[in-house]
Amino acid sequence: MTKISLTVNGTARSGDVEPRTLLVEFLRNHLGLTGTHVGCDTSQCGACTIHLNGKPVKSCTILAVQADGQQLTTIEGVAPTAQQGGDALHPMQAAFKECHGLQCGFCTPGMVMSALGIVERHKNDQLTEAIVRHELEGNLCRCTGYQGIVNAVLMGAKNMGVRVA
Amino acid sequence: MHAFTYHRPTSVADAVAKRSADADASYLAGGMTLIPTLKQRLAQPTQVFDLAGLADLKGIVVTDGAVTIGAMACHADVALSADVRRVIPALSDLAGTIGDPQVRNRGTIGGSLANSDPSADYPAAVLGLGATIHTNTRQISGDDFFKGLFETALKPGELIVKVSFPIPKRAAYMKFPNPASRYAVVGVMVAETAQGVRVAVIGAGACAFRLSAMETALSKSFSVAAIKDIAIPADDLNNDMHATAEYRAHLVGVMARRAVAAIA
Numbered sequence: 001m002t003k004i005s006l007t008v009n010g011t012a013r014s015g016d017v018e019p020r021t022l023l024v025e026f027l028r029n030h031l032g033l034t035g036t037h038v039g040c041d042t043s044q045c046g047a048c049t050i051h052l053n054g055k056p057v058k059s060c061t062i063l064a065v066q067a068d069g070q071q072l073t074t075i076e077g078v079a080p081t082a083q084q085g086g087d088a089l090h091p092m093q094a095a096f097k098e099c100h101g102l103q104c105g106f107c108t109p110g111m112v113m114s115a116l117g118i119v120e121r122h123k124n125d126q127l128t129e130a131i132v133r134h135e136l137e138g139n140l141c142r143c144t145g146y147q148g149i150v151n152a153v154l155m156g157a158k159n160m161g162v163r164v165a
Numbered sequence: 166m167h168a169f170t171y172h173r174p175t176s177v178a179d180a181v182a183k184r185s186a187d188a189d190a191s192y193l194a195g196g197m198t199l200i201p202t203l204k205q206r207l208a209q210p211t212q213v214f215d216l217a218g219l220a221d222l223k224g225i226v227v228t229d230g231a232v233t234i235g236a237m238a239c240h241a242d243v244a245l246s247a248d249v250r251r252v253i254p255a256l257s258d259l260a261g262t263i264g265d266p267q268v269r270n271r272g273t274i275g276g277s278l279a280n281s282d283p284s285a286d287y288p289a290a291v292l293g294l295g296a297t298i299h300t301n302t303r304q305i306s307g308d309d310f311f312k313g314l315f316e317t318a319l320k321p322g323e324l325i326v327k328v329s330f331p332i333p334k335r336a337a338y339m340k341f342p343n344p345a346s347r348y349a350v351v352g353v354m355v356a357e358t359a360q361g362v363r364v365a366v367i368g369a370g371a372c373a374f375r376l377s378a379m380e381t382a383l384s385k386s387f388s389v390a391a392i393k394d395i396a397i398p399a400d401d402l403n404n405d406m407h408a409t410a411e412y413r414a415h416l417v418g419v420m421a422r423r424a425v426a427a428i429a
Contacts (some may be wrong), residue, residue, distance in 0.1 A: 018168055019168070020166040020168055020203070022200075043197065043200075043267075046265070052270075055241070055270040056266060056267050057270050058267045058268070061172065061200045061271070063196070063200065063201070066193075066196070067217060085173075114266065117266060117267075118266075118271070121210060121245070135266055137265045137266075138264070138265025138266050139269065152428070155305065159213060
């Protein structure tokens with residue numbers, strides 16, 4: 001076993017893992033953060049997307065030991081008061097609710113984390129529907145609810161202060 | 166996944182020494198190929214040496230004549246670099262077509278080249294732009310690097326440190342992606358360089374290769390018309406569930422013409 005220490009949603013966490021333990025297994029099974037989902041387990045569907053040092057990545061294709069010493073944000077940590085136990089939604093989460101950006105909801109955590117990555121990459125330029133559709137290519141929705149998801153990303157981005165065409 | 170031990174070397178020399186001492190060990194770069202391979206138990210390394218902490222393998226430097234990219238630079242770093250886009254936009258475009266945003270935040274140029282997947286994109290840039298691969302011991306010309314299916318000129322334990330791309334006069338990369346994986350069914354890089362026109366193909370053969378017939382034709386006349394009648398033999402091309410050899414041969418011509426049209 002290898003001891004790892006990392007920061008998850010602003011809190012220092014540590015654990016003993018086998019080197020072959022996937023990061024998503026560590027988050028879900030060791031830390032109980034089950035908001036991050038495992039859809040395909042083959043790095044295609046994006047349900048396991050989290051932020052590693054601010055960048056969206058697929059936590060099913062990273063070893064937990066690779067995240068030792070790094071900063072992680074999961075869906076549980078995106079809302080402004082989540083770390084204090086508040087239940088207010090992040091503007092992107094609120095937009096998914098408002099736009100019916102989910103059907104079964106399984107892909108939603110990954111969609112939100114990818115959406116926040118899109119906002120981060122385009123915060124200084126203009127976001128379009130075409131950009132959102134293209135940059136969501138790492139996330140699959142088996143309900144095929146993409147129209148609502150794209151609408152939600154655009155609304156969420158707008159409410160976060162990004163110019164939307 | 167089979168069990169292995171995990172290590173973080175502290176320098177290139179440390180990594181090479183430890184990896185070279187164990188024939189069954191493996192380097193870990195971004196892990197976008199290695200980790201899925203481990204999950205499927207297609208590989209069983211005894212030790213894994215994570216290169217993420219090695220400062221010598223990072224960074225992108227643009228000088229007068231070349232773009233030099235550290236082996237651990239991820240695809241997003243290359244795709245989103247304003248400096249790279251200014252001097253070799255075709256390289257930015259190529260990096261931006263690899264996988265998806267999450268994969269581009271992890272996968273690295275060094276890992277991609279060392280793996281030499283026949284459908285990986287970066288080999289088209291190395292061969293098409295006439296890049297040089299710098300390892301811990303030597304420099305390898307792009308023309309001498311790709312040897313076959315998942316096979317390169319790298320010796321056991323030899324580590325890619327950086328890749329240097331000469332800045333071309335003009336270049337374009339066109340790719341027909343598999344709609345699910347985003348790996349290339351066929352990709353073609355066309356470049357006019359100081360050493361002449363280069364045309365490199367990926368996805369179609371066992372590894373990246375150049376098309377001398379098109380290079381000769383484009384050297385005489387850099388136009389779509391110059392290559393429109395060049396037939397690509399399907400004999401040795403890849404034939405799998407994604408595309409027949411004949412279809413790939415057809416796509417090579419289409420992608421080459423699109424690349425030329427983009428910059429002619």
